[in-house]
Structure formats: C-alpha cells, structure tokens
Amino acid sequence: MNGQTIPPIDTSDNNSKNHDLTSKSDENMKENGNGSTRLWLENMFKKYYFKSNSNIETDSFFSEREFGFKLFDGKIRRHLTFRDHKELFANIMRYVPSDIYCSSARYQNPTANMEDKGWKGSDLIFDIDGKDLNLACAKVHNLTHCKQCNGFTNGILSKCSICESSLVEMIDLPCKKCISALKVEVNKLVTILLDDFGIKKDTLYIYFSGNNGFHIKVVDDVFFNSSSQKRRAYIQYLQGKDFIIDNLGFKINKINNEVTILPNKTLFNSGWRARILHELGLKTRNHKLDERSFNKIIHFNNTHETTLYHYISEKISNFAVRIDPSVTMDVHRIFRLSGTINSKSGLIKTVCNNIQTFDPFVDACVVGDSITKVNSKVSLKLSLNNRRFEIKVGINRVPEFVAVYLVLKHLGDYIDA
Amino acid sequence: MIRFGNKDFARYPFLKEALAYVTRNDFRLEDLDNPDYRHLIRKAEKKIQNFVFDGKIEYFIDYEKTHDTIVQEEVIVFLISLLIIRSISIEPVTKKYALNESMRFEKYLIADLNNVNQNDKTVRDILYKIFNELFGTEILLERNIYNFFKIRIDDYLDHTIAYQEREWNLINRTLDKGFVYLDGTEIVRLFRNELNLLIIDRIKKMNPERIPSTIASISNSFKLQWEKLYPSIRITNMHSITPPCIDHIYELIKKGENLPHPARVLLATFLIYTNKSFDEMLNLFKRLPDYNEQITRYQLEHLAGKRGLSKRYFVPSCEKVKLNNLCFETKICQGITNPSQLVNRKKYETL
Ligand code: SF4
Ligand SMILES: [Zn+2]
Ligand SMILES: [Zn+2]
Numbered sequence: 001m002n003g004q005t006i007p008p009i010d011t012s013d014n015n016s017k018n019h020d021l022t023s024k025s026d027e028n029m030k031e032n033g034n035g036s037t038r039l040w041l042e043n044m045f046k047k048y049y050f051k052s053n054s055n056i057e058t059d060s061f062f063s064e065r066e067f068g069f070k071l072f073d074g075k076i077r078r079h080l081t082f083r084d085h086k087e088l089f090a091n092i093m094r095y096v097p098s099d100i101y102c103s104s105a106r107y108q109n110p111t112a113n114m115e116d117k118g119w120k121g122s123d124l125i126f127d128i129d130g131k132d133l134n135l136a137c138a139k140v141h142n143l144t145h146c147k148q149c150n151g152f153t154n155g156i157l158s159k160c161s162i163c164e165s166s167l168v169e170m171i172d173l174p175c176k177k178c179i180s181a182l183k184v185e186v187n188k189l190v191t192i193l194l195d196d197f198g199i200k201k202d203t204l205y206i207y208f209s210g211n212n213g214f215h216i217k218v219v220d221d222v223f224f225n226s227s228s229q230k231r232r233a234y235i236q237y238l239q240g241k242d243f244i245i246d247n248l249g250f251k252i253n254k255i256n257n258e259v260t261i262l263p264n265k266t267l268f269n270s271g272w273r274a275r276i277l278h279e280l281g282l283k284t285r286n287h288k289l290d291e292r293s294f295n296k297i298i299h300f301n302n303t304h305e306t307t308l309y310h311y312i313s314e315k316i317s318n319f320a321v322r323i324d325p326s327v328t329m330d331v332h333r334i335f336r337l338s339g340t341i342n343s344k345s346g347l348i349k350t351v352c353n354n355i356q357t358f359d360p361f362v363d364a365c366v367v368g369d370s371i372t373k374v375n376s377k378v379s380l381k382l383s384l385n386n387r388r389f390e391i392k393v394g395i396n397r398v399p400e401f402v403a404v405y406l407v408l409k410h411l412g413d414y415i416d417a
Numbered sequence: 418m419i420r421f422g423n424k425d426f427a428r429y430p431f432l433k434e435a436l437a438y439v440t441r442n443d444f445r446l447e448d449l450d451n452p453d454y455r456h457l458i459r460k461a462e463k464k465i466q467n468f469v470f471d472g473k474i475e476y477f478i479d480y481e482k483t484h485d486t487i488v489q490e491e492v493i494v495f496l497i498s499l500l501i502i503r504s505i506s507i508e509p510v511t512k513k514y515a516l517n518e519s520m521r522f523e524k525y526l527i528a529d530l531n532n533v534n535q536n537d538k539t540v541r542d543i544l545y546k547i548f549n550e551l552f553g554t555e556i557l558l559e560r561n562i563y564n565f566f567k568i569r570i571d572d573y574l575d576h577t578i579a580y581q582e583r584e585w586n587l588i589n590r591t592l593d594k595g596f597v598y599l600d601g602t603e604i605v606r607l608f609r610n611e612l613n614l615l616i617i618d619r620i621k622k623m624n625p626e627r628i629p630s631t632i633a634s635i636s637n638s639f640k641l642q643w644e645k646l647y648p649s650i651r652i653t654n655m656h657s658i659t660p661p662c663i664d665h666i667y668e669l670i671k672k673g674e675n676l677p678h679p680a681r682v683l684l685a686t687f688l689i690y691t692n693k694s695f696d697e698m699l700n701l702f703k704r705l706p707d708y709n710e711q712i713t714r715y716q717l718e719h720l721a722g723k724r725g726l727s728k729r730y731f732v733p734s735c736e737k738v739k740l741n742n743l744c745f746e747t748k749i750c751q752g753i754t755n756p757s758q759l760v761n762r763k764k765y766e767t768l
Contacts, residue, residue, distance in 0.1 A: 197570060198595020222571050230574045233587040244589045268565050270593035287565075
C-alpha cells in the first residue's frame, strides 16, 4: 500500500525530525521489550478508541483526505482513505495504529501517489514545538537516553555521560513552565493572524499536539489555496525576518548609531510598524511620527543603556513567533489527527477551546486508571490527571495512564500481572 | 458603469470605454489611408521613433481641444502605434515599445492615484476599473487618511516582486486586517509587469483585414532602420565553444527580452574575459529594451575593473549561475565549475 514517494509524516513532536520512522519504531519496539508490552499497549489504545471514538475529529471533506497509520511493528501506511468516520473507526480497531495521521490537504484522488493525487488545496497549519523554544527548564528536566548502554542522564547532552557513546536520544518531559511558554507563542501567533492577516476567529483552531507542542489550523478558502511560496511569505512575516527599520519612519546608521528621521515617507500605522512604535513609546499623528517623538528617538542612545538598533531588534525578536517553517510550507504533509493518541507520550492530540485554561496533563490524558505494574529505569515526579506521582527506580504500582506515559517515554517496562 | 465624456480617458486609451469613443464614430483601421488621419499617424510615428530608436519617453497629450476630440485622437494614435509595431513584427521592437509605452501609462497612473483625494470620483473610478477589470485585482481606498490604498494579502502575493526584493517582502509592508497598504506609486510599481503584458497582448491582437499602405510603408522604413542599427548577432570565436548559459542569454537578447541583473553580470564578465572590445559589448547591450548608454558604459567599466578602486570581476561560477536559474547545462559542461573554462578547453583541444 506504500507509494513510491513518501513525504514526511508530521514528526514535529519527534525528537529526531529527520530520522527514518520505520527504523526508529523498530528500535522502540526493542526497547519496549517483549511482545507482552506491545500487546498491553495495543489493548490500552483499543480501549481508548472504543470509549472515545467520538473524539476523533472528522470534517465534511473526510473522503478527500489522505490518512496515514503508523503501526506498532513500526510499519507506516500512507495514502489511505476512508469513506466515513465509521470506516475509519473499523480500521483503527483492526490495525490498532500507534499513531494516526491525516493530510491538511484535500485531493481528487487521495490514495494515488503524490504526483497523481490532484492537489485541491491545503488548510494552513502552524507548528509550535517545545524544542524550538530552547527553554532553560527543558535543559534541566529533559533526559538523555543512551541507546548503547541504555543509561539515562539528566539534561540534554550530545554524548552519553556514562559510556560516552553519541548514540543518544532526548526524552522530553515537558513541565508546566514549558506549556506556559508554548501558550505564549500560540497567543503571539493568534494575535498577528487575527490583527494583521484578518483571519476570522471562528476559522482558527488550536490543538495540543499530544506531547510538547501546539498546532494551529486555519480553515479558510483563501489560505486553503495558498501556494508554498505564499506560505513562506507568511512565515517570514510571522518570524519578523528581514524587517527593514526604515519602515518605522527613521533610519539608523549601524556604524555610529546616528538616527535620521525620514519625514517624507508616510506609512500606514499598523502591523509590525505599529507594534514597534508602541514599544518605543512613540506617537503618530495621522500616520506620521509625531514631532515630539523625533527628539525621543534622536536622543535614545543617551537615555538608554542599549542602542536604539539593538533595542528594536530585541523587540522584533520578542514579537516574532517561534514556528517551524517547514511544517507550514509543506502542503502535502500528514498531521496527527485530533482525538488520537500520540505514541510519544500516550497523551491525546486535543482541540483547545480555551487555551488559557487548557492543561494538557489533565485535559489530554484519558487512558484508564486500573493499577498496573511498571519497572521504572529512572526516578521522577509526575503530575497527571490532577494527581501527583513519585516514581522510583524499580517496580511501581501506578494507574494505567501513568504506566502508558512511562512506557511510551521509554522510561519503564510494563510488567505482566 | 462609468460615465464618459471625460478627458481622463485620453490617458488610458486601452480601456474599452475609451475605445468606445472611436467605434461609435465608425472608425476602422482599414481607413487610415484617408488624409484626415495624417496628423495622427505622424504623431504615432514620432512616438515610436522616440520610444524605440531614440530611447526617450517623450509624449504630449494636447488638452486644449474638446474632451471628445482629445479622447478620440489619443485612442486612434494608440491604435495606429500598435498597428505599426505589429506590422514591423520584430520581437525586440515590440518589447521595447511595450516597455516604454507602459512606462508612459505608469506615469499617468501615479499622478492620478496621488491626486485621488481631490474627490474626483471619475478619476477614482477609472483607476479602480483599470485594476479591477484589466488585472482582476480589487484596489480599495482607505478613505480620509492620506492616499492609502489597500489590496488583499493574497492578491499582493500574486506579484513576483513580493518575493524578489526585500523592501517588497510581506514583512516590510504594512498589513492590517487582511490587507496590504500601499501608496499610489507602489500600487503602480506592483502592476508594472501586468501593464507591460497588456500592451504586448494588444499588439498581438492587431489583426486587420489588410494593412493600409500608409502604415505599411512606415513600418517598412522602421524595419530597415532597425536592421541597419542591429544586424543579427554574430558573436563567434573560431577557437572556442560558447557555454550554454551564455548562448541562452544571446537568445534572450535576440528576442528583445529584458535581462535580469545576474544575467547582465554573467554576460558582461564573460565578454570581458574573452577580450571583447567595449564597442562589441555595447553593441550587444544596446539591444536591451531598457538600454541606457551611460549607465551600461559605467557598469561595464566597473566590472572590468577600469573604474576607481573597483576590482576586476571574474565570470561567476557555474554554481552561482545555477542559483540564479541561468544555467542550461549540456554535455559539454561536464567537469567544469566556471563557464570560462569552456573557452580554454576548446582552445587546447584544437591545438
Ligand atoms: S554548467 Fe556552467 S557553463 Fe554549463 S550552462 Fe551551466 S553555468 Fe553555464
Ligand atoms: Zn551510554
Ligand atoms: Zn519545562
């Protein structure tokens, strides 16, 4: 069923973006140990899908989308289609995929190979991923797992601290701070999309990715038809890349930091210009810089510790949204389907109706709570489903949803009762 | 619908409302041999001489006459020019004429857009008509605040300039609620390419049953003038092969295409490398529709390192040429990293 060309699956919440997914999954299976672990995981997944079938997101263009399944044996099946929700459900129960993906694009013929699919357009998607934020807390609470000696070390390292092997992978264990930082980025993005791009609120959907990130989807006819090239222009805009300071109505000589006012150019006061002028405390009258503001800018270097140029650059990077450009530009990608389990964590990809109050460790955590034994390789504190757990090295008796999290994070092995 | 009877149509003779001024009086191209049209043919002829041969965009509309007459005459002069160019039927001539003719309209458009807030409803409507009907883009006026126009972000990004020049990247435009804000000059700049294509298209569509003899004789003499000025390109070097990328540029020049900057640099450095004389080089460059002798001379001297502190520029590498989409690699390019290597290779091989 696999086609010749296999565009990348959305691996945005994967630590190793360009890894071959098949081989990685095979490794996972090795690490997850024996067949009984796999059987147990499949049962957990089945249980969830059986109970929460209605959580799986489907729209009216269901049959025009390409689906992808990643199976527990590591195989990937792309170019799948389903007539309706019922057929999708039946196939989920039959194959019990570890991950389920769906294209942001719609096609005339979704099962064909990429060249023959007949692209109709693609929803506009943005990916905000924890690892792109380079947070200080992540360097403390994330773990480095060595595939050579199977040891774990705190922090993000490029070499195993035990055996010095460079065959290491990062295991992200996002904390509350990580999630708040991600939400800040989501809010920055949504603000610019609404204010500058004029996107309507009711066409914009925010999802928790199921691990350590958020996806934002815009369902709007105009953006649906945007080429990759146009999407690249949106990205550049959102990232504040290549902004020319002259747009603010003045020029800065980078060598001596001298400021020249450009009074003749009148620019509409909105977008980036308005945001930065506002940060600088500069007023405009009828879209032109106010006379009194001139002095303020010209003497900026005397009244501030930093130069005007650096100050502005810093403001730009504060407003800039940390998004993964390749995800937005790839109009053939398949994304994790909302309402399905992310096999990197056991959490659910979930639509956030209120991003402010959304708590992934409560709202995206649904696997059952009968007590299960896990042999943990590390000790750590966890907070899931409004409960706190202290995991120690060795055998732990924990609810299923904790067991699934530990096993899928490769931190422990399931033990048959 | 816009009401006519306004002299402003004289500046935009390509609008169908302008055309209506002459068609309702039963004007036919086939009748141009009639002496009544002699002064208009003279005007068109002078314009082509200026635009195509003398490199001057000089043209005057005489606003002293009655509105009807001004518009009628301007439309007819416009049509005559198209017909002459069409019957000259030399691609570089067509391109050069179209470029300068569209630049003339650009000037009018900029002036009119910048005066829009005088509440002159007709002018405003004409402008919207041009953009909306001819180019399929809706231009909206941000009322009451200076001369701001806005167009949808998606429409804006249909123009290649939005990707080519940093100043025109979306990030350096003002966006608000789904619109890009532009002033009059910027709007016109954005549509430069479309305007140019429109003129070319109108020339191609000139297909009268027969060309009036007056027109035929004018276009014949223009043809001779052109052929004398620009005998067909023969840059041959007995001892070397021309790199495919350079050949491609020659092809573009033959067709009267305007060359992008990197292509000019490639050609110039290559010609300098092969020891072509300045006159030989100018001879090539003067075929470009936007040729300006002074600027070209300056640039060539700069590249040759003959100006002030400038160093001599070497022929860009194949890699660079590829990056600029100017590489048309064939078998003969095997194993080379710079187009200049082909020149030498052949020389040694024939020794
Ligand atoms: S390979 Fe080099 S020489 Fe050949 S066409 Fe390309 S750029 Fe020119
Ligand atoms: Zn190790
Ligand atoms: Zn954290």
